[in-house]
Structure formats: C-alpha cells, structure tokens
Amino acid sequence: MFLQALCVAIALQSSPRGIVGQQAPSLQGVAWVQSGGDFIPSIEKGKVNYLFFFQSWCPGCHSHGFPTLQKMVKEFPKVNFIAIQTVFEGFSSNTKERALADVKTFGLNISVGHDGSYGNPSPLMRRYRSGGTPWTVIIDKNNFVRFNDFRLTPKLGNEILTTLQAEKDYEILPIHRGGQEMIGTKLSEPIFGNFSAPLTLYRWWTDTCPHCEASLPALDSLREKYKDRGLKVVGVYHPKPPSKTINEQEVHVSAVSRKFNGEVVIDGDWSQLKKWWLESGQRSATSVSILVDNDGIVRFVHPGPVLFPSDDKDFAKENNDFQLLDRAIDTLLQPLKKKEKNDE
Known part of the structure; x- marks a missing residue:
C-alpha cells in the first residue's frame, strides 16, 4: 500500500496538515548543503517555487518523490526548485552527506538543504505543517502556498506549475x-x-x-x-x-x-x-x-x-x-x- 512507503510524522498529526492559502514561511534555519548558484537559497517572490521535503531512508521519497521532482525540473526550468531533508527520525542515517548524495543520484542540480537534528526535529516541517515525507510544497509568485501535501503525481504537478507560471504578476496589499x-x-x-x-x-x-x-x-x-x-x-x-x-x-x-x-x-x-x-x-x-x-x-x-x-x-x-x-x-x-x- 502507498501509506507503507511514507515516513509519517506521528507527532504532527494532532494539527491540520498543510497551509494552503497562507503566506509561505521563510527557510530560515535550514543548513544549505548545495545551492543552485552563487546565492543563499530562498523562496523567490515573482517566481513559482517548488519545495521537496524528504528523508534519505524514506522509501516513498525514492520511489516517486524524487522521480516526480526530476520530471518537473526538466519540464519547468523557470521554477525555483529546492530539496530539503526535513529530519524528524533516524538522525544518524538522514545526514547532510546522504541528502546531497540522494539529489545527485537523480542528476539534479538544484539547491539542497538539511533541517532537523537529534532533540530538535525539523522546525521547517512544523512551520509548513507537513505530515512527513515525501512532502511537496508549491508556492505561487506572490509567495502564497497553493499545494502542500503528500504524494504529487507528475500529471498534477504539471497542471499546477503550468497554471501558476501563466498567472500574471501584480501587486497585492500587505x-x-x-x-x-x-x-x-x-x-x-x-x-x-x-x-x-x-x-x-x-x-x-x-x-x-x-x-x-x-x-x-x-x-x-x-x-x-x-x-x-x-x-x-x-x-x-x-x-x-x-x-x-x-x-x-x-x-x-x-x-x-x-x-x-x-x-x-x-x-x-x-x-x-x-x-x-x-x-x-x-x-x-x-x-x-x-x-x-x-x-x-x-x-x-x-x-x-x-x-x-x-x-x-x-x-x-x-x-x-x-x-x-x-x-x-x-x-x-x-x-x-x-x-x-x-x-x-
């Protein structure tokens, strides 16, 4: 079953998952292992942003999370893609080194981060109310979360990113x-x-x-x-x-x-x-x-x-x-x- 492939954060289940419709929290506190260029990775206003939360020992991350990410990176070069290992368990296994190796295994030249340590499970997960890994967050050009959930199929990902990239830029109220x-x-x-x-x-x-x-x-x-x-x-x-x-x-x-x-x-x-x-x-x-x-x-x-x-x-x-x-x-x-x- 699909649920058996997920690494579920039981501690987070008491609160509603996801923050669709809310302003995207910053990536403050993330330790960056690799950046997609000469800059500190961040959520970029004016661009569509795609965050992929994973853990190295998560089967579902490798069977469909990373493959979907790989397809989206190839199809949408203008999207800001960021992969972050959001660790809430297996701290000795889900390391920075393994995070980078996982991303390189799929041939991805994108920003890679690591968040969470023993005694301090990933704060980023809590800010985004994710339920575990693999977890995908898609953020629009105005920095509002438009998708924030478990499994994202390539078809749905394509539909969401196509729609958001086509949206025109304009200023909203604070x-x-x-x-x-x-x-x-x-x-x-x-x-x-x-x-x-x-x-x-x-x-x-x-x-x-x-x-x-x-x-x-x-x-x-x-x-x-x-x-x-x-x-x-x-x-x-x-x-x-x-x-x-x-x-x-x-x-x-x-x-x-x-x-x-x-x-x-x-x-x-x-x-x-x-x-x-x-x-x-x-x-x-x-x-x-x-x-x-x-x-x-x-x-x-x-x-x-x-x-x-x-x-x-x-x-x-x-x-x-x-x-x-x-x-x-x-x-x-x-x-x-x-x-x-x-x-x-």
Missing part, C-alpha cells in the same frame, strides 16, 4: 491588512449568481456606511473603465442589522444615489458575507471587495473599509489601495483586440 490569504483560493459560486465574467468584483455595502458611500463611485469608475474587457462589478447590499426589513427598489435607488450603476444584489441575512469573509478569519470590516475570475479563483482582496482615487495626501492610503486594485484588474484582463481596418 499581509497585515488581512484577507490576503484568500488570494489563489477557489470560492464556490455565490447564492446570487455565478462566475460568468472573466473577472467579477464583489463589494459589500450598506446605506448607513460613509465608507461605502465614498467607495461606490470609485468602483463604478472601474466598471465603466473595464466593462468592455470583461469586468463585472456587483454591489452586494447587506442591511445593518441583518434583520432589517429590505425593500429592493429602495436598495437600487440608494445605489444609484451613491453613483453606482452596476449590478446590485442583496445578501439579506449576511449568509454569503459570512461564508466568504467573516467566518474565514479575523475581520475588521464588513465592507470587503473581492475580485474573482471565472474559475472562482480569488485574485485580489480589499478588506475595507474604503478606497478611492485622490491626489490629497490625507487620503494616500485610500488612493494607493484603489490604484493597486486598478492595476490588478488591468493586468488580469485580456486587452481589447484592435479593430481590423477594412480593406477598400
């Missing part, structure tokens, strides 16, 4: 602002529609929120700017309190009066807001904006409460947030095709 861990994750379709457009921007708002009143015209300007390229902007009204009686006509009039002319839907009991936002982490505002592609993948998150363009230094933060969202949308959407001139 991690401490909140919600950035959602980027790259896949959402189920909302109760009030589907992901039919190339990009859909959902913004929760209400009629008693001054931040919403300041933001809605800015979001409508994005709708106008990018509608021909496939952007859809949806104003999601959520009454405060949730038990408030709702009149659909009044909601639409309220949106228009705030200079928003896009589609308006109602999240009367906040069920969608809770599912996507409030119950997925610690949140400081309900007026969130979430940019989603037609596959349901989150591409940008503004945690609220307000954003708009401005030349006033007092509103530098609001302007910067708006400009980042604007550039993300521009980067992600296909450019308009030039109209062909008719030959006369």
Whole structure:
C-alpha cells in the first residue's frame, strides 16, 4: 500500500496538515548543503517555487518523490526548485552527506538543504505543517502556498506549475491588512449568481456606511473603465442589522444615489458575507471587495473599509489601495483586440 512507503510524522498529526492559502514561511534555519548558484537559497517572490521535503531512508521519497521532482525540473526550468531533508527520525542515517548524495543520484542540480537534528526535529516541517515525507510544497509568485501535501503525481504537478507560471504578476496589499490569504483560493459560486465574467468584483455595502458611500463611485469608475474587457462589478447590499426589513427598489435607488450603476444584489441575512469573509478569519470590516475570475479563483482582496482615487495626501492610503486594485484588474484582463481596418 502507498501509506507503507511514507515516513509519517506521528507527532504532527494532532494539527491540520498543510497551509494552503497562507503566506509561505521563510527557510530560515535550514543548513544549505548545495545551492543552485552563487546565492543563499530562498523562496523567490515573482517566481513559482517548488519545495521537496524528504528523508534519505524514506522509501516513498525514492520511489516517486524524487522521480516526480526530476520530471518537473526538466519540464519547468523557470521554477525555483529546492530539496530539503526535513529530519524528524533516524538522525544518524538522514545526514547532510546522504541528502546531497540522494539529489545527485537523480542528476539534479538544484539547491539542497538539511533541517532537523537529534532533540530538535525539523522546525521547517512544523512551520509548513507537513505530515512527513515525501512532502511537496508549491508556492505561487506572490509567495502564497497553493499545494502542500503528500504524494504529487507528475500529471498534477504539471497542471499546477503550468497554471501558476501563466498567472500574471501584480501587486497585492500587505499581509497585515488581512484577507490576503484568500488570494489563489477557489470560492464556490455565490447564492446570487455565478462566475460568468472573466473577472467579477464583489463589494459589500450598506446605506448607513460613509465608507461605502465614498467607495461606490470609485468602483463604478472601474466598471465603466473595464466593462468592455470583461469586468463585472456587483454591489452586494447587506442591511445593518441583518434583520432589517429590505425593500429592493429602495436598495437600487440608494445605489444609484451613491453613483453606482452596476449590478446590485442583496445578501439579506449576511449568509454569503459570512461564508466568504467573516467566518474565514479575523475581520475588521464588513465592507470587503473581492475580485474573482471565472474559475472562482480569488485574485485580489480589499478588506475595507474604503478606497478611492485622490491626489490629497490625507487620503494616500485610500488612493494607493484603489490604484493597486486598478492595476490588478488591468493586468488580469485580456486587452481589447484592435479593430481590423477594412480593406477598400
């Protein structure tokens, strides 16, 4: 059976495995045995990163972990590949020397590290919540973990790396602002529609929120700017309190009066807001904006409460947030095709 080939870290089983959707922890503390060049190996932002955790005496590492890694290295020369022996057992056998020898056996000229010693099992394993070896971690260009699990087949690895390499580069908000861990994750379709457009921007708002009143015209300007390229902007009204009686006509009039002319839907009991936002982490505002592609993948998150363009230094933060969202949308959407001139 496959499980018999795995070296499982029993001590780690009490906590959930993997950290998909989270910012990738650094490789601090790893002892480097070999680097793929004249540099200290690290997770490189702007590149797709592939980490392979192994142990020299792990049968599964040699039967499928290393062979899969070998295939991926050949097929994806632009990916940052790093192999690290994450030792949690057999410390006298799983040595630095054996780690390097294992990598060379498969003809791999990539960075090789060693982490863990007797009395101090691999700290890196704990940071990534890996369940043992072989363990593969794939990190996107924005340093978010997109795959973090046991056995990775060559087919799945090819699909993930192809997708991540094709993703366009753009800047997101700082991690401490909140919600950035959602980027790259896949959402189920909302109760009030589907992901039919190339990009859909959902913004929760209400009629008693001054931040919403300041933001809605800015979001409508994005709708106008990018509608021909496939952007859809949806104003999601959520009454405060949730038990408030709702009149659909009044909601639409309220949106228009705030200079928003896009589609308006109602999240009367906040069920969608809770599912996507409030119950997925610690949140400081309900007026969130979430940019989603037609596959349901989150591409940008503004945690609220307000954003708009401005030349006033007092509103530098609001302007910067708006400009980042604007550039993300521009980067992600296909450019308009030039109209062909008719030959006369």
